[in-house]
Amino acid sequence: MAVGVLALQGSFNEHITALRRIGVKGVEIRKPEQLNNVDALIIPGGESTTMAKLADCHNLFPAMREFVSTGKPVWGTCAGLILLADKAVGQKLGGQELIGGLDCTVHRNFFGSQLQSFETLLSVPKLAEKEGGPDSFRGVFIRAPAILEAGPDVEVLADCPVPSDDVRTIVPTDEGKKERVIVAVRQGNLLGTAFHPELTSDSRWHSFFLNMGKETGERSLECMSAPGWYLEDRPGKRPRDLPIFQ
Numbered sequence: 150m151a152v153g154v155l156a157l158q159g160s161f162n163e164h165i166t167a168l169r170r171i172g173v174k175g176v177e178i179r180k181p182e183q184l185n186n187v188d189a190l191i192i193p194g195g196e197s198t199t200m201a202k203l204a205d206c207h208n209l210f211p212a213m214r215e216f217v218s219t220g221k222p223v224w225g226t227c228a229g230l231i232l233l234a235d236k237a238v239g240q241k242l243g244g245q246e247l248i249g250g251l252d253c254t255v256h257r258n259f260f261g262s263q264l265q266s267f268e269t270l271l272s273v274p275k276l277a278e279k280e281g282g283p284d285s286f287r288g289v290f291i292r293a294p295a296i297l298e299a300g301p302d303v304e305v306l307a308d309c310p311v312p313s314d315d316v317r318t319i320v321p322t323d324e325g326k327k328e329r330v331i332v333a334v335r336q337g338n339l340l341g342t343a344f345h346p347e348l349t350s351d352s353r354w355h356s357f358f359l360n361m362g363k364e365t366g367e368r369s370l371e372c373m374s375a376p377g378w379y380l381e382d383r384p385g386k387r388p389r390d391l392p393i394f395q
Protein backbone atom coordinates (compact mmCIF):
# COMPACT_ATOMS: atom_id res chain seq x y z
CA MET A 150 0.00 0.00 0.00
CA ALA A 151 1.38 3.39 -0.96
CA VAL A 152 0.15 6.88 -1.66
CA GLY A 153 1.51 8.63 -4.73
CA VAL A 154 2.41 12.30 -4.45
CA LEU A 155 2.85 14.21 -7.70
CA ALA A 156 6.44 15.40 -7.38
CA LEU A 157 7.00 17.84 -10.23
CA GLN A 158 6.96 21.04 -8.21
CA GLY A 159 5.58 22.46 -4.94
CA SER A 160 5.05 20.94 -1.51
CA PHE A 161 5.37 17.22 -2.32
CA ASN A 162 8.06 16.58 0.31
CA GLU A 163 5.85 18.09 3.00
CA HIS A 164 3.00 15.74 2.05
CA ILE A 165 5.33 12.74 2.14
CA THR A 166 6.50 13.80 5.62
CA ALA A 167 2.89 14.24 6.79
CA LEU A 168 2.05 10.75 5.50
CA ARG A 169 5.11 9.30 7.24
CA ARG A 170 3.91 10.80 10.54
CA ILE A 171 0.80 8.61 10.34
CA GLY A 172 2.75 5.55 9.23
CA VAL A 173 1.95 5.67 5.50
CA LYS A 174 4.46 5.46 2.65
CA GLY A 175 4.38 8.33 0.17
CA VAL A 176 5.84 7.69 -3.28
CA GLU A 177 7.06 10.47 -5.57
CA ILE A 178 5.27 10.37 -8.92
CA ARG A 179 6.99 11.80 -11.99
CA LYS A 180 6.10 9.30 -14.71
CA PRO A 181 2.71 7.98 -15.88
CA GLU A 182 3.59 4.31 -15.24
CA GLN A 183 4.38 5.02 -11.58
CA LEU A 184 0.66 5.56 -11.01
CA ASN A 185 0.13 1.82 -11.51
CA ASN A 186 1.84 1.11 -8.20
CA VAL A 187 -0.11 3.42 -5.89
CA ASP A 188 -3.55 3.23 -4.30
CA ALA A 189 -4.20 6.95 -3.94
CA LEU A 190 -2.78 10.20 -5.30
CA ILE A 191 -2.05 13.61 -3.78
CA ILE A 192 -1.54 16.61 -6.06
CA PRO A 193 0.28 19.16 -3.92
CA GLY A 194 0.22 22.94 -3.74
CA GLY A 195 2.71 24.98 -5.70
CA GLU A 196 2.00 26.89 -8.89
CA SER A 197 -0.68 25.34 -11.02
CA THR A 198 0.42 26.74 -14.41
CA THR A 199 3.99 25.52 -13.90
CA MET A 200 2.79 22.17 -12.57
CA ALA A 201 0.46 21.76 -15.57
CA LYS A 202 3.29 22.52 -18.01
CA LEU A 203 5.57 20.00 -16.32
CA ALA A 204 2.79 17.40 -16.19
CA ASP A 205 2.23 17.91 -19.91
CA CYS A 206 5.98 17.50 -20.63
CA HIS A 207 5.93 14.20 -18.72
CA ASN A 208 2.72 13.10 -20.51
CA LEU A 209 0.97 12.72 -17.15
CA PHE A 210 -2.46 14.16 -17.94
CA PRO A 211 -4.03 11.07 -19.58
CA ALA A 212 -2.72 8.80 -16.77
CA MET A 213 -3.94 11.14 -14.03
CA ARG A 214 -7.40 11.43 -15.64
CA GLU A 215 -7.51 7.65 -15.89
CA PHE A 216 -6.51 7.41 -12.20
CA VAL A 217 -9.34 9.79 -11.22
CA SER A 218 -11.85 7.75 -13.20
CA THR A 219 -10.87 4.45 -11.52
CA GLY A 220 -12.39 5.69 -8.25
CA LYS A 221 -9.13 5.66 -6.32
CA PRO A 222 -8.82 8.56 -3.86
CA VAL A 223 -7.27 11.73 -5.29
CA TRP A 224 -6.63 14.85 -3.19
CA GLY A 225 -5.69 18.23 -4.60
CA THR A 226 -4.32 20.83 -2.22
CA CYS A 227 -4.22 24.44 -3.40
CA ALA A 228 -2.63 24.29 -6.90
CA GLY A 229 -3.68 20.61 -6.87
CA LEU A 230 -7.29 21.66 -6.20
CA ILE A 231 -7.11 23.97 -9.24
CA LEU A 232 -5.88 21.10 -11.43
CA LEU A 233 -8.62 18.75 -10.17
CA ALA A 234 -11.44 21.23 -10.84
CA ASP A 235 -13.56 21.00 -13.98
CA LYS A 236 -13.26 24.75 -14.48
CA ALA A 237 -10.77 27.41 -13.35
CA VAL A 238 -11.06 31.17 -13.74
CA GLY A 239 -8.40 33.84 -13.26
CA GLN A 240 -5.90 31.83 -15.29
CA LYS A 241 -2.87 33.18 -17.11
CA LEU A 242 -3.31 34.14 -20.76
CA GLY A 243 -3.89 30.98 -22.78
CA GLY A 244 -5.20 29.12 -19.74
CA GLN A 245 -3.80 25.86 -18.50
CA GLU A 246 -4.68 22.23 -18.87
CA LEU A 247 -6.71 20.73 -16.03
CA ILE A 248 -7.12 17.13 -14.93
CA GLY A 249 -10.77 17.79 -14.03
CA GLY A 250 -13.25 15.48 -12.35
CA LEU A 251 -14.25 17.74 -9.48
CA ASP A 252 -17.51 19.46 -10.41
CA CYS A 253 -16.39 22.90 -9.25
CA THR A 254 -15.39 26.29 -10.58
CA VAL A 255 -12.22 27.48 -8.87
CA HIS A 256 -10.76 30.97 -8.85
CA ARG A 257 -6.97 30.52 -9.09
CA ASN A 258 -5.87 33.43 -6.91
CA PHE A 259 -9.12 34.29 -5.15
CA PHE A 260 -7.45 35.55 -1.99
CA GLY A 261 -4.99 37.76 -3.86
CA SER A 262 -1.23 37.77 -4.30
CA GLN A 263 1.52 36.04 -2.34
CA LEU A 264 1.56 39.02 0.06
CA GLN A 265 -2.11 38.44 0.87
CA SER A 266 -1.39 34.92 2.12
CA PHE A 267 -2.86 34.33 5.57
CA GLU A 268 -3.67 31.77 8.24
CA THR A 269 -7.00 31.34 9.96
CA LEU A 270 -8.87 28.84 12.11
CA LEU A 271 -11.44 27.05 9.96
CA SER A 272 -14.55 25.41 11.34
CA VAL A 273 -14.40 21.73 10.32
CA PRO A 274 -17.23 19.85 12.09
CA LYS A 275 -17.38 17.08 9.46
CA LEU A 276 -13.63 16.45 9.71
CA ALA A 277 -13.84 16.34 13.52
CA GLU A 278 -16.82 13.98 13.35
CA LYS A 279 -14.80 11.47 11.31
CA GLU A 280 -11.28 11.95 12.63
CA GLY A 281 -11.80 13.25 16.16
CA GLY A 282 -9.98 16.22 17.61
CA PRO A 283 -11.16 19.81 17.78
CA ASP A 284 -13.86 21.36 15.59
CA SER A 285 -11.35 23.78 14.11
CA PHE A 286 -8.38 23.38 11.81
CA ARG A 287 -5.49 25.72 11.14
CA GLY A 288 -5.90 26.80 7.53
CA VAL A 289 -2.68 27.96 5.86
CA PHE A 290 -3.65 29.91 2.71
CA ILE A 291 -0.77 30.73 0.36
CA ARG A 292 -1.80 32.75 -2.70
CA ALA A 293 -4.79 30.54 -2.35
CA PRO A 294 -7.63 29.65 -4.67
CA ALA A 295 -11.28 29.35 -3.60
CA ILE A 296 -14.24 27.43 -4.94
CA LEU A 297 -16.81 29.80 -6.45
CA GLU A 298 -19.35 27.18 -7.48
CA ALA A 299 -19.83 23.53 -6.61
CA GLY A 300 -22.11 20.96 -8.28
CA PRO A 301 -24.89 19.00 -6.55
CA ASP A 302 -22.69 15.96 -5.77
CA VAL A 303 -20.04 18.05 -4.05
CA GLU A 304 -20.04 18.04 -0.26
CA VAL A 305 -18.74 21.24 1.32
CA LEU A 306 -16.35 20.45 4.19
CA ALA A 307 -15.20 23.97 5.04
CA ASP A 308 -15.78 27.54 4.05
CA CYS A 309 -14.09 30.76 5.00
CA PRO A 310 -15.11 34.41 5.36
CA VAL A 311 -13.96 36.62 2.52
CA PRO A 312 -11.21 38.92 3.86
CA SER A 313 -12.27 42.54 4.25
CA ASP A 314 -9.80 43.92 1.69
CA ASP A 315 -11.98 42.15 -0.80
CA VAL A 316 -10.09 40.98 -3.89
CA ARG A 317 -13.03 39.20 -5.45
CA THR A 318 -13.76 42.17 -7.65
CA ILE A 319 -11.07 40.69 -9.95
CA VAL A 320 -13.72 38.21 -11.10
CA PRO A 321 -17.19 39.17 -9.87
CA THR A 322 -19.55 36.24 -9.52
CA ASP A 323 -23.14 36.29 -10.77
CA GLU A 324 -24.51 36.32 -7.27
CA GLY A 325 -22.71 39.55 -6.51
CA LYS A 326 -20.83 39.86 -3.24
CA LYS A 327 -20.38 36.71 -1.23
CA GLU A 328 -19.77 36.71 2.49
CA ARG A 329 -18.06 33.32 2.51
CA VAL A 330 -16.36 31.07 0.00
CA ILE A 331 -15.86 27.31 -0.09
CA VAL A 332 -12.35 26.08 0.73
CA ALA A 333 -12.69 22.30 1.23
CA VAL A 334 -14.86 19.81 -0.65
CA ARG A 335 -15.36 16.15 -1.28
CA GLN A 336 -16.99 14.50 -4.27
CA GLY A 337 -16.86 10.70 -4.02
CA ASN A 338 -13.20 9.71 -4.37
CA LEU A 339 -12.05 13.30 -4.83
CA LEU A 340 -10.97 15.68 -2.07
CA GLY A 341 -10.00 19.31 -2.57
CA THR A 342 -8.59 21.83 -0.10
CA ALA A 343 -7.65 25.42 -0.95
CA PHE A 344 -5.23 25.50 2.00
CA HIS A 345 -2.13 23.49 3.00
CA PRO A 346 -2.74 20.84 5.73
CA GLU A 347 0.72 19.38 5.04
CA LEU A 348 2.27 22.53 6.55
CA THR A 349 0.66 21.93 9.94
CA SER A 350 1.20 19.22 12.54
CA ASP A 351 -2.49 18.24 12.44
CA SER A 352 -2.74 15.10 10.29
CA ARG A 353 -6.51 14.78 10.25
CA TRP A 354 -6.97 15.76 6.57
CA HIS A 355 -4.38 13.12 5.63
CA SER A 356 -6.14 10.44 7.67
CA PHE A 357 -9.54 11.60 6.35
CA PHE A 358 -8.18 11.15 2.82
CA LEU A 359 -6.83 7.68 3.56
CA ASN A 360 -10.15 6.67 5.09
CA MET A 361 -11.91 7.71 1.87
CA GLY A 362 -10.03 4.84 0.26
CA LYS A 363 -11.59 2.40 2.68
CA GLU A 364 -15.07 3.75 1.94
CA THR A 365 -14.61 3.50 -1.82
CA GLY A 366 -13.37 -0.08 -1.43
CA GLU A 367 -9.73 0.53 -2.23
CA ARG A 368 -7.03 -1.71 -0.81
CA SER A 369 -6.16 -1.00 2.79
CA LEU A 370 -5.02 2.57 3.22
CA GLU A 371 -5.06 2.34 6.97
CA CYS A 372 -2.84 4.57 9.02
CA MET A 373 -0.53 2.65 11.29
CA SER A 374 -0.73 5.20 14.05
CA ALA A 375 -3.74 7.13 15.25
CA PRO A 376 -5.06 9.64 16.05
CA GLY A 377 -4.15 12.06 13.28
CA TRP A 378 -4.13 15.19 15.39
CA TYR A 379 -1.54 16.57 17.70
CA LEU A 380 -3.00 19.82 18.90
CA GLU A 381 -3.00 21.61 22.23
CA ASP A 382 -5.52 19.15 23.67
CA ARG A 383 -2.86 16.50 24.18
CA PRO A 384 -2.16 16.79 27.87
CA GLY A 385 1.41 17.72 28.68
CA LYS A 386 2.39 18.24 25.02
CA ARG A 387 3.38 21.55 23.52
CA PRO A 388 1.78 22.29 20.13
CA ARG A 389 4.32 21.74 17.37
CA ASP A 390 2.96 24.59 15.27
CA LEU A 391 3.87 28.23 15.62
CA PRO A 392 1.02 30.57 16.62
CA ILE A 393 -1.45 31.52 13.91
CA PHE A 394 -0.09 34.33 11.72
CA GLN A 395 -2.84 36.83 10.78
Ligand SMILES: NC(=O)CC[C@H](N)C(=O)O
Binds near residue numbers: 195197226257258291
Ligand atom coordinates in the same frame (compact mmCIF):
# COMPACT_ATOMS: atom_id res chain seq x y z
N1 LIG B 1 -0.20 27.65 -2.77
C1 LIG B 1 -0.62 27.33 -3.97
O1 LIG B 1 -0.64 26.18 -4.38
C2 LIG B 1 -1.01 28.49 -4.84
C3 LIG B 1 -1.69 28.12 -6.11
C4 LIG B 1 -1.70 29.30 -7.05
N2 LIG B 1 -2.77 30.20 -6.75
C5 LIG B 1 -1.80 28.79 -8.48
O2 LIG B 1 -2.36 29.35 -9.31
O3 LIG B 1 -1.27 27.80 -8.79
